[in-house]
Amino acid sequence: MSTERTQLLDSLAADLLAATETLEPIAPLRDRVQGMDVNDAYRIQDTQLRAHVDAGRILAGRKVGLTSLAMQKQLGVDSPDFGFFFTDMVHHEDAQIAAGSFISPKVEPEFGFVLKEALTGPGVTREQAAAAIGEIYAAIEIIDSRIANWDIRLVDTVADNASCGAIAVGTKPLDVKVEDLGSVECSLLIDGEKQATGSGTDVMGDPVAPLAWLANVLGEQGVPLEAGQLILPGSFTGALPVIAGQSATADFGTLGSLSINFI
Template identity: 40%
Template sequence: MTWTVPMVAHTLLDAENRRQDLGRFTDEWAELDLDVAYQIQDETLARRIMRGEHIIGVKLGLTSRAKQQRMGVDAPLTAWLTDAMALGSGAPVPLDSLIHPRVEPEIVFVLGRPLAGPGVTATSALAAVAAVHAGIEVIDSRYRDFRFRLADVVADNASSGRVVAGSVALPPQGLDLALEPCVLHVNGEVVHTATGAAVQGHPAEALALAANTLAGRGITMEEGWCVYTGGLTDAVPLAAGDQIVAEFGHLGSVTVTGE
């Protein structure tokens, strides 16, 4: 089969809507590289906007060294967040709209002013941040068994599903985000611990990387956008009845339940 950018975008959105997983496009389309994958990602965003969604920010994927090594890559990836992906803190996750959801704890930035690369550093990125939140991302790959190559997952908007930000909002000044602790509980049991350093050594490094990467595509990060900086721990499955809590040292906690 000869694939095109619009065809893959349509197929991915259709799989998401029908909750039907797919095989990898890279198995059939040798020309699917990172540049084409980001074109597909932008095409799916355009289609989301056409159906009434609007951009609320961006997310990063593969920000931890362990996940990069597992995927055989040396840099994170970026993807889009829209209002349809956002859940209120404490809201149940609608499992009937997802395929095989998994949960990751994250540190979330909300921008107080626009941020544009190139040349953004962690320090200059952090200066653009109005507030820091605890967060949870519910990832949901459209690929069977979460098996994909890098171009596949970029095209699939970095396995976007749902995002939840905690109610505590703190200014970044005075926070040592590299040392910010996080404990992930599943049904009352501690399953993972980490600090903010798990994300590129410091979450602000991920924010700077997002700004510089998007600048290469002519995109400025806007005031008010939220930025989910990447999973601090491995993702854990979310099933009906599960309660997953990400408890941070200074940023409070975030809870999701499967329903």
């Protein structure tokens, strides 16, 4: 990669870091780099990750996005993407979360997997990924875009940390076996009203599949998934916008639920 292109990608990472702080969105990145591809986008994402870690933030886990066929079709892709989140981005049951700390937040109901052992790809099988899952929690991802008006394509959202804003995760594990995850149903409620429902099979056909995919993609970069990390494998439903004064609930029926509040 030329020095000029490297400097350009680094400047876009700096622009996204600034947008995260100021909450002033920026123009789509795809129009600012000739022939921008997903490798460029992940380089921009990784530059931000390293900047945050250098500033003292602690990595809590990873999220997988674009796991539904509908979202992949919308962005013209045939695979998921991934991002990261830090301990100071993680909330819990009944959290009071400032809507104004985001640009244009939306919520998605998900599983939250806590790994009981490390996964190091490439070559991680579905069975190995399943065996590495420890406790399973109800989770909600708050997605947000530092790209103005959610005007994103794949390279935009990848560069923008897969549009991750924050995470909420329950404190009591769901009483469910890994082999039964595909049949679990979850509804997304806004202010107590059901807005969407999906099943585990809506998460890339199998909620464990995104975990294996993530371990292998990161493994190709020499990055393992560590024991104790929290992994969100993807949403049961489409994302819904939220504003101050609203609540969001991931309702897993008899298994339990997770609610957060926006203020």
